[in-house]
Amino acid sequence: MSETTLSQEPVRVCIHKFGGTSVADADRLRAVTSIIREAERDSRSCVVSSAMAGVTDLLVALSDGKKDRFEALDQLERQHLAVLAALALADDDPAHDSIAALLSETRVLADAIGSVRVAPERLRDRLTSMGERLAVTLLAAALRQAGIPASAMFADEFLETSGAFGEADPTSFTDDRRTAAALRAVLDSNRIPVVTGFVGRGPDGDARLLGRGGSDLTASLLGSALGADEVVIWTDVPGVFTADPRLVPESQPIVHLHYREASEMAYFGSKVLHPRTVIPLIAKGIPAIVRSSIDPSLPGTRIDGQVGGTRQEQIAVSTLRDIALVSIEGGGLAGVAGVSARLFASLARAQISVVMISQGSSESSICIAVREADAGAAEAALRDEFRLDIARGVVEDVSIRRTVSIVTAVGSGMKHRVGTASLMSGALSRAGVNILAIAQGSSELSISFAIHDHSIRAAARALHEAVRAIPSEDPSRSPRLAIAIAGLGRVGREVAANVCANTPDRLIGLADSSGQAFAAAGFTHAESTRVTHAKSSGEQIAEMPEGESARNPALSMVEASIRSGMPNLVLVDTSATPAMVETVLAALSAGIDVVTANKEILACSTERYRELRSVSARTGAMLLGEATIGAALPVARTLRTIRGAGDQVLRIEASLSGTIGYLLGEIAAGERLSQTVARAVELGYAEPDPSADLLGSDMQRKAIILKRLAGFEGTDNVLVEPFVDVNGLTPNTPDFDSRLDEAGAVITRRIEEAKKSGATLRYLLKLVPSDKPSVGFVETHSGSSFDGMHGSESRIVIHTELNGDRPLVISGAGAGARPTAAAVLGDLAMVAERRFGGRERS
Numbered sequence: 001m002s003e004t005t006l007s008q009e010p011v012r013v014c015i016h017k018f019g020g021t022s023v024a025d026a027d028r029l030r031a032v033t034s035i036i037r038e039a040e041r042d043s044r045s046c047v048v049s050s051a052m053a054g055v056t057d058l059l060v061a062l063s064d065g066k067k068d069r070f071e072a073l074d075q076l077e078r079q080h081l082a083v084l085a086a087l088a089l090a091d092d093d094p095a096h097d098s099i100a101a102l103l104s105e106t107r108v109l110a111d112a113i114g115s116v117r118v119a120p121e122r123l124r125d126r127l128t129s130m131g132e133r134l135a136v137t138l139l140a141a142a143l144r145q146a147g148i149p150a151s152a153m154f155a156d157e158f159l160e161t162s163g164a165f166g167e168a169d170p171t172s173f174t175d176d177r178r179t180a181a182a183l184r185a186v187l188d189s190n191r192i193p194v195v196t197g198f199v200g201r202g203p204d205g206d207a208r209l210l211g212r213g214g215s216d217l218t219a220s221l222l223g224s225a226l227g228a229d230e231v232v233i234w235t236d237v238p239g240v241f242t243a244d245p246r247l248v249p250e251s252q253p254i255v256h257l258h259y260r261e262a263s264e265m266a267y268f269g270s271k272v273l274h275p276r277t278v279i280p281l282i283a284k285g286i287p288a289i290v291r292s293s294i295d296p297s298l299p300g301t302r303i304d305g306q307v308g309g310t311r312q313e314q315i316a317v318s319t320l321r322d323i324a325l326v327s328i329e330g331g332g333l334a335g336v337a338g339v340s341a342r343l344f345a346s347l348a349r350a351q352i353s354v355v356m357i358s359q360g361s362s363e364s365s366i367c368i369a370v371r372e373a374d375a376g377a378a379e380a381a382l383r384d385e386f387r388l389d390i391a392r393g394v395v396e397d398v399s400i401r402r403t404v405s406i407v408t409a410v411g412s413g414m415k416h417r418v419g420t421a422s423l424m425s426g427a428l429s430r431a432g433v434n435i436l437a438i439a440q441g442s443s444e445l446s447i448s449f450a451i452h453d454h455s456i457r458a459a460a461r462a463l464h465e466a467v468r469a470i471p472s473e474d475p476s477r478s479p480r481l482a483i484a485i486a487g488l489g490r491v492g493r494e495v496a497a498n499v500c501a502n503t504p505d506r507l508i509g510l511a512d513s514s515g516q517a518f519a520a521a522g523f524t525h526a527e528s529t530r531v532t533h534a535k536s537s538g539e540q541i542a543e544m545p546e547g548e549s550a551r552n553p554a555l556s557m558v559e560a561s562i563r564s565g566m567p568n569l570v571l572v573d574t575s576a577t578p579a580m581v582e583t584v585l586a587a588l589s590a591g592i593d594v595v596t597a598n599k600e601i602l603a604c605s606t607e608r609y610r611e612l613r614s615v616s617a618r619t620g621a622m623l624l625g626e627a628t629i630g631a632a633l634p635v636a637r638t639l640r641t642i643r644g645a646g647d648q649v650l651r652i653e654a655s656l657s658g659t660i661g662y663l664l665g666e667i668a669a670g671e672r673l674s675q676t677v678a679r680a681v682e683l684g685y686a687e688p689d690p691s692a693d694l695l696g697s698d699m700q701r702k703a704i705i706l707k708r709l710a711g712f713e714g715t716d717n718v719l720v721e722p723f724v725d726v727n728g729l730t731p732n733t734p735d736f737d738s739r740l741d742e743a744g745a746v747i748t749r750r751i752e753e754a755k756k757s758g759a760t761l762r763y764l765l766k767l768v769p770s771d772k773p774s775v776g777f778v779e780t781h782s783g784s785s786f787d788g789m790h791g792s793e794s795r796i797v798i799h800t801e802l803n804g805d806r807p808l809v810i811s812g813a814g815a816g817a818r819p820t821a822a823a824v825l826g827d828l829a830m831v832a833e834r835r836f837g838g839r840e841r842s
């Protein structure tokens, strides 16, 4: 294409709007000049700017008298003069004088407001708009400094609005000739107009604000007035995200949105766009692009009239705070015609806008959401409107609930999907979020849930997760657990590695006895590997860069998980400490599922165990502990299946101590018990102090766990015949070995006696529903279910009603870190199964 053809093509015009953080200091202003220089290569630009970051908040506080006047004015002056100095403008640049004049006007306005008790709205709007005036003055100067001719323009000289202060409407959303003429005059003289956002000109010629965040609207109004080709909203995030990235760290930028989706998202609180931004763009089909001024290489989000796009992105989550719910209730309301009409008319008369309406199917209650600031007025308006009905008892009451928030799922991806609402409300309830009201947008573009403000984070994340989980071919939307692991011994490390490498789930927390590390968006495989490697070479989490020390690390980790609002939380307890029971209770109380490999939890005191069960029943959180009995052997799940199928467990016998199995085998072969014990310790079968094994207390604990898993009522007192009564002895006691050998000789004799009658001596635990559990020596005869068992193998024999005399036998390696970790992973799969049902996870 030749130069001449190019110049004959109509020149593209783009509006570039920069938000507060994009013009926050001299460096950011220079970044803006680069963006404009780049844009000017193939189009003409018109720039809109917000006030520098923080300035509008300061001015609002100043006009509300909520901030010390002298301090605030000082801060404003320092901030702007610092940028002016850093720009090192030519001496004769008009910005020097303009900034001085604007700062002095700000001072005069602030003083005027400070001298009256109630500030006149006119003064407030003018004062609050000073931030934008200062910003465009600096930005235009920065452009000139970079060799790009530019002029600052104050929109209250042309952009006409209604008379309402604080939140005025533009007089024309589309064909604003006066604005077009003002901008063209500057463009025609080959300068870039740098226009104040947020402010317009009221019918009286004075400044009017367009509402907080209103610079976005200014940009689209200018775009429409000029018939621009594109409006670019430059901000501090690379586009519109699937949820507010501050609340939902795992949210993703959206590539494309339809105008209606963008406007619904903005209406329901996505701060990235002013709610009315797209209105001026629709008629002319002007696209808006939301981009990051921090990283302009990213494409951002395109908003236009095209339907479709990739399905993955079609549902997003918005949050709106500072809401109140007003409800009117009464059985008499049903069938009374025109209740809603009267309700809306009365609110409209009081100039209160309704954010959301939710009507019970019975028509016996209507619930509306209004801005919290309007709550009192709304209540008064309704009480007045319905006072006769209240007197007659048709309406029971008008009630009001404050500190409410609304979370909304928005997107065309919801259309024609059956069950979306119940999927979402299910996800919210599972996250422990109490739903106060639900409203489905008539357009099917949105579903909103009113919730208590304190659960906004949990709600946003749960909804986001649920929305992503809506069935689709896209594997990246597979639902995921968020897993926090307490205890990083071999089992814990094995579980961590597997979660990161082999499951779709997210590992969000790691704790040992020194401290905890937490990552709301999930540890990467590399991060978790680093932590677990450091841990296996002896480093403590508290000392690692990722970690922090804590008095009760596991509990701190659980609290951080709860605060994060992450949905589908699971606590994995791979510690071995009885103290974990407190943390497990805290987790269950918060509705967090718990998977434990810690025997101390499932074998805790009767009272504590009842508490665990009742909390879990109350919150619906699961407590699973397959790993506590026979490592990876499917004992707990088999018992669950038996009980779930309506069968009855009649009795259980089990050999569950690898150590004792080994010892029995060796002494039967003629070895001395003292030597065998020493070898068992050496081989790692037994603990360095083997007394828990020898006394039978390890088996006793397993008997309690098994009894609880089997659902046997009755006492937790276990009748224990020790394998060897080493009470009061330790390996360091002088006659430890000789005492062991004496006892060993007795056992050898019993083995031989048993043999004579064709039996085998075993050390077993026995459970029946009605009697005390017992642990001790038992002779089993040929044909018993324990036949052929050897060495350190574990075996559990379950007699049930349906199985008759053919009991169920589960047998195999019942110890070791890897099988134990496998059992934990199996339980996690079960949690996922229950949470996500049969939904495919990849």
Ligand code: ADP
Pocket: 018, 019, 020, 021, 022, 050, 213, 234, 235, 236, 237, 239, 240, 241, 242, 243, 244, 245, 246, 269, 270, 271, 272, 273, 317
């Ligand atoms: P600007 O000053 O550029 O107008 P805002 O602070 O008004 O910027 O809006 C950008 C901010 O909006 C982001 O920093 C982000 O925290 C917040 N935000 C809320 N919801 C969303 C969302 N869905 N996508 C992107 N950002 C969002």
Ligand code: ASP
Pocket: 019, 020, 050, 051, 056, 057, 131, 197, 198, 211, 212, 213, 214, 215, 216
């Ligand atoms: N500066 C104004 C505000 O903070 C307008 C805007 O940022 O769009 O609300």
Ligand code: MG
Pocket: 019, 213, 216, 271, 272, 273, 274
């Ligand atoms: Mg904004």
